[in-house]
Amino acid sequence: MAVFYDEIPDKFLDWLARQQMFWVATAALQGHVNVSPKATPDCFHVLNKNQVWYEDLTGSGIETVSHMREPGNGRITILFHAFEGAPRILRMWGTGTVHEFGTPEYDALIPPEKRKAGSRAAIVIDVHKVATSCGFGVPQYQFLAHRSQLERFCDNLEQHDRASDAASDIEKKSKGIKAWWAAENTTSFDGLPALLSAHETVITPKNTYDRNAPRPKAQNGAKAGQVAQPQTQSGSGKIFDVKLLAAFSLGVMVTAAYVRVAGLRAP
Template sequence: MGKFYDEIPDHLVTWITKQQMFTVATAPLRDDGHVNVSSKGIDGTFHVIDGKRVWYEDLTESGNETISHIRENGRITILFNAFEGPPLICRDDAAGSVHEFGTLEYDAFISSEKRKPGSRAVIIMDVHKVGTSCGFGVPYFTYSGQHDTLLNWCTQLERSQNKEKHLKAWWTAENTRSLDGLPGLNTAHITDRAAESACQFRLTKDAKSKAAGEPRESLAGSGAKEETKLALAFLFGKPQIASANPVGLGGHYEAAERYIPTPPRTFVSLISVRREGAQHYGFGLHAGTHRVLCIHERDQFSAEHITPSLKIAKGLSDDHDLIEWIQKQHMFIVATAPLTADGHVNVSAKGLAGTFHVEDPNKVWYEDLSGSGSETIAHIRENGRITIYFNAFEGPPRICRLWGRGTVHEFGTPEYDFYLPSGKRAPGSRAVIVADIYKVGTSCGYAVPFYEFKGHRDTLLNFFNEKEKKDLGADGHDADNGLKAYWRKNNVRSLDGLPGLQSAHLSDRSVEANRDFSHYGVVDMKHGSVEMKQVRTPKQRQIGQEEMKLMLLAFLFGTVVSAFFARMTAIGSC
């Protein structure tokens, strides 16, 4: 299932450049260091020089783990997944180097005219190994467009006249040290070079429509009480404390000079924002990075930017809705790494409904299905480190990383049976990976594109189901071309020669499984996506229309009431 090359073949170069997102994984050498994984998806940031060298424009984030890890040991792996079309995974293992904004090396790759807002470094990767594999476990998604939030936010910072709120101040505060205390940015934050981009950007039509529809899930949530309070405050002039987060969004509109938005066409929700030290209330919208306020009396607009701050907690219990959000995601990514400086950092995307489980706020586990390698198992057995990564493809942007210490329980062991009793395992299941979580990090996810989930592939299940059938019909439940033979051939050693599976391929246990594939969320792609749309769309449309009617009615009523009181005040002063 896996193929390896010393450089990126031409046909893969063509495929890679068509992908809308890539994921980067790095790791420090300390056995207690945090393995990092980050998804990137801003158009025009990834470049292929040739089959041996690639680079990408590194935009500002809440942290700087990638930069720190590369500076310590040079290791970097970049992952591409086929979300649409034939399944495929490509991993490029490389030696990385960092060139910060303001250096001659940076300028050689990015001119001031082409620099994107927030660009802080160029990451160059000298590729020494390329691996492709099936990607059968990666769900179907369709690309919908990009967030412009990160670019807008960085542009605001770059144009700020207040040094304490400038982009370089952010770099100084957030990007000079990693979570493990390793050096991050060294010079970008202190260079005399003006950090201002001349690059212009514009949302695609699809991205605009996705941005407009993005928050409708929250309209049915806890925002109703806040909107009622604000409606009363708006109509009768009585200040009320409301949520800092808007519960609904209007149509997207372009940001004008100085990033004061142009007047919106519609008003969808009521929010409060702070401007010049005072609290204001009114009908609010969201445009890119802006929470926008329409102040009724003067018909003025004000904006407050959203920062992509990294929030750290000791477990999932610190954020009550985080577990629910995690359980709604259709894909997660696992990253691990060996401790040797020349070891391959691994990053793998996982799908299939019902394979990821939250045991408690500090323990999660997932059913590890067979693949072309056994890197995750081998790395956990060597040093225990594991990072599990989630990002929002739909709805409000969000990233969550679970840092933990992993344990492997192979098929055929009592521990495996405890988590997956007979008949519960999926075809191809080889182990249970348990992660004891000691740190949870959430951040913005502004650079992750919009994707619409279509369904899970059944290819992996079908492939290993056939192999298991061969084992079931063989003496000792072990056929020459069955699942256990596959494990012996592909899963007992990692790329670096570390031990992988130790007992699963030797077990005399029969490979019983749940062979009802509907349990895993797989769909017929000719019909499934249409059916899923029909299930979701009516409820969202109904909620949106009701809220729109309510908001427009409140706005019109507020206009009449305000005009009436203004008139009465004028008469009274005569």
């Protein structure tokens, strides 16, 4: 049964901090509904019981930002659900505000020493309703690792920006992330305005991406892009296997004893 709240209860804060991903749903007033997965470490933050924000990374689309900026719109829903442990779904309904890279509001939330590669905006959400529900229909999954491809791709672009800012190299600037924003992120799928200033700022993008850090690899021989199978069973799965083996062994022993007794009684 769903339970509704007018603010984020304290009892869910630790659980929210442990989740590895969440979903964002928005819609144009006269256009498409959009749902986006978000799954980078330390991306979602709770400011207080009625306000949260997340770091919005670069992508080929920019629907959420455009819907936040559409006059009379700004509606947004955040969805979390448990992949492991006790089942739970948690939704937050609210209205969002966009703070682009290069603005004072963005810098206050995401200083350069904490900025992820490709970060283009901070989405601040004023939450007016929270709900939890059972989550019984959500399957269990084992978390393996966060993918590094997006931040690596964005860091490659940002290297061109850093090089062009240092040497006034127009060719490198044309290959940078600001050029990508200008080409791909200034309007939405429905033609709504999206980024307004990030692609024109004179601020050089810096980030925390470590190019020398170990990169997650596919497991069990899976090729890139395939779903890797977990290498270990959950605790409940192991217990079930032990019980099944014990029951099978007991059945074999009972059958053997019966055959032995029956053979002794035979004329």
